[in-house]
Amino acid sequence: MNYFFYLMVPLILFFVLLYLFAEKRKLEKRFKITRTDFKDLEDTDEVHVYGRTKLFKPTFSPISKHKCCYYQCTVFQTSRFGKNDVIKNNSSDWEVLKNEEYIGDFLLEVNLEPVLILTKNSKSLLKVNVDTHSEKLFDTATFEQYWPNVKSFLEKHGFRVSNVYDKNEKRVKEILVANDEQLAVVGKGTWMRTAEFPDIAPYIDNEKVYVISGTEKSPVVFTNINSLLWG
Template sequence: MSDFIIPFQITSNGYLVIIVFILIIALFAFIGYYFSHKNRILRKISQIGSKRIQLVKDQEYIKIIGKVSTIDNPLVSPIGKRKCVYYQVRVQEKRGGKNKSWHTIIKEDKGIDFIVESSGEKTIVQASTSAKTKMVYLVKDIKHSSGTWNDPSKHLETYLQSHGKDSTGLFGFNKSIRYREGVIEIGEKITLLGTGSWKESDHNLDRYSSKSLYISGDSENKLIITDDPKAQESKKK
């Protein structure tokens, strides 16, 4: 009888180890998903109702959903060559031996101040400020890759070199590299959170007032910007 029970116990313990291992992997996957940059931004946005620009109080932290226009000349994104007011580029290289994984080799964010129009009212978004005062998530809708049998285009090679990187290794073989870019284009609808400040302005956004609403952030109440459509699903306050 004991000869039968012992193998059964070992088998049961084996199943238990497998189940615990699977649960641990699932827990880490959930934590990574829940606390991802994107989902932290979407959760923060969902907690605050949107508001009409003219109803914003001075120094109020608010949400605005609207379409983008420029104040001055737009940026041109480095990968997709698109006119925009903000771009994010992520370039990753696959490294390692048997268990290769992707490593970020270029992480570039660049933005300029721009205008958002909502319900016929306009505000100025101060997106050119320090990275410490803002959180930005943009949908990466431009995707390229290069590798063993796939040479990068000339402008991708130039972009890598401008950041001190190269598409080939020691023996001239192409590295496995993927390129991702997201932008805020002119006329695109976005969602933002920020602190509103009414200031004297030369931009004439409101013909009835010399003041314009400026949206910004600081280290505590950050300027949050996203073009993810999910952020626009919440109801207006």
């Protein structure tokens, strides 16, 4: 029984990682379509735009406290098959304990003109903003600055934490989309009446606004990863 368990778990983990890799590659391929300038935006199946975010209903990320329209904050612990050291960067060495996500619609300034991004059906490919077990952060004063927020986040989700010496026990990663951040977006675009979106009225002078949205089968995808922004 135990032998079968130890045989199956790595195999299951392998297929999960293989699926996640394939999903990531599929999303990355969507950024291969030609990028569209604002003046060329039309009602179409899919567009690829680039610009800077302009947030109209921001929140704050749990760890870095940046103003943002999206964040994902995840708590990990060392997995059964993890290596016995402090810095473990191999994803298979960690298992997810808790994941908190917030996502809101935002404006993207494309060629100095506003485009509305609806995020109801969306996926993200984003840089890690904070990783409490990264080699650059783990043993630095910056970690100590983040620690009160890390501690509060862990306690919010029911993890008992005493002081900074508990930092080895859990790993916390935060990704986000901040205000005035360079972003590329792929999704279905169409022109719509600005009056249909009262939250953005103070930011848009025109009667119509270009809106990018997605579906469950074909979600909006946004990224701040350099290779996709400039590739």
